Amino acid sequence: MNSIEVCFSPELIHLHEVSGKLVVVVDIFRATSTMVAALAHGVTEILPFADLESCRAMQTQGYLIAGERNGLTAPGFELGNSPVAFLEGGYAGKKLAMTTTNGTLAIEKSKGAAAILIGAFPNLQATASYIQSQKLDVLVHCAGWKGRFNLEDSLYAGALVQALRESHANQEDGALAMESLFTQEGNNLANYLSQASHAKRLQNHGIEADIAFCLSLNRYEQVVGLTQKGELRVV
Amino acid sequence: MNSIEVCFSPELIHLHEVSGKLVVVVDIFRATSTMVAALAHGVTEILPFADLESCRAMQTQGYLIAGERNGLTAPGFELGNSPVAFLEGGYAGKKLAMTTTNGTLAIEKSKGAAAILIGAFPNLQATASYIQSQKLDVLVHCAGWKGRFNLEDSLYAGALVQALRESHANQEDGALAMESLFTQEGNNLANYLSQASHAKRLQNHGIEADIAFCLSLNRYEQVVGLTQKGELRVV
Numbered sequence: 001m002n003s004i005e006v007c008f009s010p011e012l013i014h015l016h017e018v019s020g021k022l023v024v025v026v027d028i029f030r031a032t033s034t035m036v037a038a039l040a041h042g043v044t045e046i047l048p049f050a051d052l053e054s055c056r057a058m059q060t061q062g063y064l065i066a067g068e069r070n071g072l073t074a075p076g077f078e079l080g081n082s083p084v085a086f087l088e089g090g091y092a093g094k095k096l097a098m099t100t101t102n103g104t105l106a107i108e109k110s111k112g113a114a115a116i117l118i119g120a121f122p123n124l125q126a127t128a129s130y131i132q133s134q135k136l137d138v139l140v141h142c143a144g145w146k147g148r149f150n151l152e153d154s155l156y157a158g159a160l161v162q163a164l165r166e167s168h169a170n171q172e173d174g175a176l177a178m179e180s181l182f183t184q185e186g187n188n189l190a191n192y193l194s195q196a197s198h199a200k201r202l203q204n205h206g207i208e209a210d211i212a213f214c215l216s217l218n219r220y221e222q223v224v225g226l227t228q229k230g231e232l233r234v235v
Numbered sequence: 236m237n238s239i240e241v242c243f244s245p246e247l248i249h250l251h252e253v254s255g256k257l258v259v260v261v262d263i264f265r266a267t268s269t270m271v272a273a274l275a276h277g278v279t280e281i282l283p284f285a286d287l288e289s290c291r292a293m294q295t296q297g298y299l300i301a302g303e304r305n306g307l308t309a310p311g312f313e314l315g316n317s318p319v320a321f322l323e324g325g326y327a328g329k330k331l332a333m334t335t336t337n338g339t340l341a342i343e344k345s346k347g348a349a350a351i352l353i354g355a356f357p358n359l360q361a362t363a364s365y366i367q368s369q370k371l372d373v374l375v376h377c378a379g380w381k382g383r384f385n386l387e388d389s390l391y392a393g394a395l396v397q398a399l400r401e402s403h404a405n406q407e408d409g410a411l412a413m414e415s416l417f418t419q420e421g422n423n424l425a426n427y428l429s430q431a432s433h434a435k436r437l438q439n440h441g442i443e444a445d446i447a448f449c450l451s452l453n454r455y456e457q458v459v460g461l462t463q464k465g466e467l468r469v470v
Contacts, residue, residue: 008243011246011250012244015382147250148247148250148408148409149243149408150408151408154408154412172383172432173380173384174383174384176430176431177384177386177389177412180427181412181416184416196408197407
């Protein structure tokens with residue numbers, strides 16, 4: 001049996017062994033949800049960037065550029081960080097360069113892993129099934145909010161621990177706590193998370209449709225991973 | 236109304252504002268439980284030390300010395316980190332110098348706060364009542380395990396959030412998650428925490444009596460705080 005553990009923030013990732021593991025990066029509101037939506041609706045690849053300038057520079061190379069800071073579209077960028085923008089398939093066939101406040105940093109800090117997947121509720125079960133085919137120990141790397149624990153990423157971790165119960169032993173307190181919390185609140189996710197600090201920030205931006213999408217379960221069969229070349233693609 | 240937030244590890248304390256707050260340091264297994272037991276049973280003061288050598292040096296100044304590393308009594312120390320050792324009152328009237336793996340580090344990293352209290356389940360309600368007399372925002376600083384989240388400290392945080400519901404607004408995801416978890420598991424604490432990684436470590440050391448003590452609720456009226464001079468005393 002493999003194992004699963006949870007890291008609540010990129011600020012704590014140095015305390016975990018990444019090497020040899022399958023790392024699932026999670027930034028539910030909204031980076032990883034947007035990545036899954038974009039690729040499930042026909043975007044061919046996503047290049048993640050930690051900083052705005054490197055991302056912006058990709059526009060001249062034929063990439064759509066998506067940039068978000070503090071929940072808003074970054075100045076001069078074509079797209080922000082809204083998964084709903086991709087649902088009509090209007091960007092199918094395009095390549096996307098993307099940077100977000102927390103999510104792309106967590107991807108950067110996961111490098112060195114045996115494999116990196118992108119986690120989101122809309123493809124939770126597909127991702128869990130794929131993981132079970134890989135026979136690797138799993139580390140869920142929550143992007144958090146500016147280094148702190150956040151509720152939505154941690155609850156996704158709990159959902160994944162639960163989904164992998166048959167194949168991955170939970171030997172660690174973070175995984176145990178979040179599995180308990182997801183077991184308790186999973187049927188009531190939208191209501192429970194409406195108390196979360198980041199959901200409140202997003203509500204202020206008037207993007208309830210994004211929140212509803214980000215908390216919807218198992219609408220896609222596609223699984224998203226980082227290639228050796230550093231692109232996100234359907235695996 | 237004041238506020239309450241939770242920091243899950245000394246590795247994350249730089250992301251929280253300590254200044255102006257009442258910080259409650261928590262290391263349930265076993266440092267803060269032992270501190271509360273010692274002072275409730277007549278020890279007059281405790282000097283916390285982050286390192287073994289400074290602590291050991293206090294022996295020549297009339298202090299009992301208590302030192303623990305990785306769950307065991309440190310070589311050459313009179314006492315380890317067992318709260319049960321104090322319950323008979325055999326050390327009443329003595330002064331104690333103490334160092335532990337995680338707990339004393341969390342105290343060090345809390346300095347600069349308006350006030351520092353020591354949290355433990357055996358004096359939870361007394362501590363909550365004292366806090367309500369102080370009219371300060373609260374930060375629960377969990378010692379964790381070698382920098383990581385741990386279950387017992389975090390559940391204490393949840394218990395304190397719940398106990399302060401009438402006076403301290405929970406505006407932050409860590410506090411929200413742990414209050415939910417304590418609400419769910421609080422009546423079943425010993426059984427739930429028997430799954431926790433540190434409880435398993437302690438079970439291997441054969442100290443079930445310590446674990447039972449550390450999870451027992453509200454046996455003391457004494458509240459423990461750090462004085463300006465850096466001693467722990469009943470406040």
